[in-house]
Amino acid sequence: MNCFTTKYMKTRILQLFTLVCGVSIALLSCKKLDLTPTNDLTADKVYTSAGGYKQALAKVYGAFALTGNASVGQPDIPAEIIKDEGNSDFLRLYWNLQELTTDEAVWSWQNDAGVQGLHELSWSSTNSIINGLYYRSFFQITLCNDFINQSSDDNLSKRGISESDATEVRKFRAEARFIRAYQYAVLMDIYGNPPLVTEQTEIGGKDLPKQIQRKDLFAYVESELKAIENELPAAKTNEYGRADRAAAWALLSRIYLNAQVYTGTERYTDAITYCNKITSAGYTLHNNYRELTIADNHLNKDEFIFTINYDGTSTQNYGGTTYLMHGPAGVPAEVSGSSGNWGGLRITQQFVNLFADKSGATDSRAQFYMSGQNMDVNDLYTSTDGYSSTKYRNKTRAGGPAPHQDVAKDFSDIDFPLFRLGETYLTYAEAVLRGGTGGSLTTALDYVNRLRTRAYNGSIAGNIPSSALTTDFILDERGRELWYEASRRTDLIRYNKFTTAAYLWAWKGGVKNGTAVNAKYALYPLPPTDLTANPNLRQNTGY
Template sequence: MNRFNPKYMKLRVLQMFLLVCMTSFLMVSCTKLDLTPTNDLIADNVYTSVSGYKQSLAKVYGAFALTGNASVGQPDIPTEIIKDEGNSDFLRLYWNLQELTTDEAVWSWQSDAGIQGLHEMSWSSTNSIINGLYYRSYFQITLCNDFINQSSDDNLSKRGITGADANEVRKFRAEARFIRAFQYSVLMDLYGNVPMVTEQTQIGGKDLPMQMQRKDLFNYVESELKAIEPELATAKSNEYGRADQAADWALLSRIYLNAEVYTGTPRYTDAITYCNKITGAGYALHNNYRELTIADNQLNKDEFILTINYDGTSTQNYGGTTYLMHGPAGVPAEVSGSSGTWGGLRITQQFVNLFADKTGATDSRAQFYMSGQNLEVNDLYTSTDGYSSTKYRNKTRSGGPAPHQDVAKDFSDIDFPLFRLGEIYLTYAESVLRGGTGGSLATALGYVNQLRTRAYNGSTAGNISSSALTTDFILDERGRELWYEAFRRTDLIRYGKFTSANYLWAWKGGTKNGAAVNGRFSLFPLPPTDLSANPNLRQNPGY
């Protein structure tokens, strides 16, 4: 198995780059070094071969899954986040903002930095999780910017890298540009108008980064993804865990689905166009839903388009899928395949009630732990209030131990699907229902029923008719199919149900039965430290 494992490469030159290049207000990329490292790992020694570039690319990917020294040079990441190292993992931060703010998740430990106020939708601009994700995204953008600069055609020529080797590095460069575009799509979705930094940003210049308006940022992400498409590996041809053209198409389809939120202009036809590219590239639904989020899910190359790779021995931290494995309250160690539960994550009754049969005997996507757990979340911070999740299990499909299980069973071997075919089917169906062209209602219905047939373990008993296929049905089906995969906040915003009274869940707005909140909570605030350091920035309205 050729699995791209983005271990934290011990290249001190990149740490030096970061120490030199980070400013106290924002992480921007460097285009030249003012200092020469005392060791011999300077750029011209590291970037001398394809293998050297690939090692550095692994560090770019590794920033998705790793913490620790990956935080070097990030002086503005909140100190309480740095003290709790697992909270500085990109996925845990991102997941918390996408899920804990919705009906899908609550967390028991109100003393955890940044937790109190997330589910209640009463956060402020000093929330450490909100600020932590912002800086974590820019940290990975910084790594991308440096790699893009180091792999420029000019630098390749200077270093004597030509021909097929140069072409291979150009593919690496396109992957770094993809990751940068992905992180800007995250910032666009969660924060709206944010500073723009690229490989062209100079350190020590007189100009501070300018704030890019959300609509312009959408155009930038779109243009980047289209520009790199021919440079990426063809669909399904790259190493597992690395971006290819299908990942590019998947991100385009995702931003087009939400384009009306970002720009005011719907782009559903474009979403269908890129869904069609993916469905024509040979992907298929994996035959068992419950194998999508287990320890040997790297075998699911039929459905997975791009993953964040986790390894129980090489990517040890308390974020990522370790958090999703350990976090659910009450789940016994023998069920989760871990050393035991943290007693944290639970689910509101409103979300659980999307499933008619909560046991999972009918719809296998209902993976709830109910023993000792109450359905109703009567108290937001009581660990037995709310069913919990068994979706992320650190076991193989045969029930055996994780392939790279650490001895203590503290860390997860479960890869996280950033993009998979199930999302694409639902994006296609919703885009058709919202008036996009280039697709058909018959195909949309077929895709939805394929998902439901899989969920019902091969039975068509759960299939729906064309009259039942509505946009509201799609929102509920996205909940059932994609829950705990970091979609829910974005979906609820697209449907006008996130902050409004159109849909209420337990403790939304800080009340037991739920309440509408101010519309400003559809965007997270920018960190005050950036605002005070950069007069070009303006805070989001209401903060």
């Protein structure tokens, strides 16, 4: 199934390369770390060929899907998160901050580390999920920085790498730069003003990393993606699960759509430009919406641009799509294709009401489990209050078991689409409606109706006229199309509906019917440990 980060990755990933043995993510010490490995698998042995570099690159990718604790190089992930390794998975941390804080999700277990206060939008700077994502993102950035250093032209020359191998390794280096840019885009969106640590910082002087302002970080991410665009493999030519040019275009279109939030200056025309690159690259909508998030969704190369790959036997942890498969409350094992549900995730009635027909018989994107569940979330932490999700199912499109199902059915085989064509269509439409040039309302309407035709199982009954195509409609349609795909918080902020009274949902602000909250919650706080250790850092306003 997941051809790059699966079978050999679990057993080899932690052996391959241990030069980066730890990170206080803002590099808490001003002294250089002792990077001498404790085993005999040194850089000089790993980096002798393109094959060796590819194995090391697998560790960079693997940081998306594998978890770890202090013994494997993540000493700064909060202790309460480490107790359950699944909580240290990048996707679970990121998903929680993007979804549990919105109308799309609530979680039953208020005693779970970091959960209480997320949906209520009342967290503090010591929240372990907030701090955990920060450290996890920087952990992967550190792996990227080291790989970028190891694959420099100087090192390739010193190690006698042949020119043909060097050409291949430079593509690997561009992929590592893409992953680093992606993680900095996450930090820009979530925290606003983190420290900036690059390969030069890692090599360079004795000073602690400097904080970068959000608009400057935007410029950095943009410049990195443009610099590597032509170094990455052409769209649709790389191995499944690895970055190509379309992945860079998709990330650029996403940050351009949100540029006004990040920098104060709109970039809708640029968003359209990069959407056009994607739509001209041969991607098409997969013909069945409900096959986007199931166990053999690795077959969806028609629509998927970039994924985090999970495998039931080789990437076992309780984060990622395992969390999205098990988490929904009340869903029977035979429906989810798992060993049972955790009684955790539910959905507010305000989000459910985006669908006129909640059964899914009309719009197939309505994948709710309703039996034994109340639609209204009358009590935030009662597992039967709120419908549940059946969107992530560990079964194949034929209804059979997952290709790499573990015997106990504990772990997911479902890959997570970080970027797919459906988002591109909606980005294009919104950017056109907001005044961007280089596109047309006719094409925007066509893209939206293609999504709706698929959702309505090939029927045009759900198609809308041009008069219905508004920015507010796009927000609702993004909800219907992209729900549980870790984008809702960012979308609500862009529409000024996250902290304000312009849109209320159950228990927003800790009030049953919802209330506006302090605008500071549009950004998460930086971890106090980094603020204490690095005097260059300043906390976000209000924390």
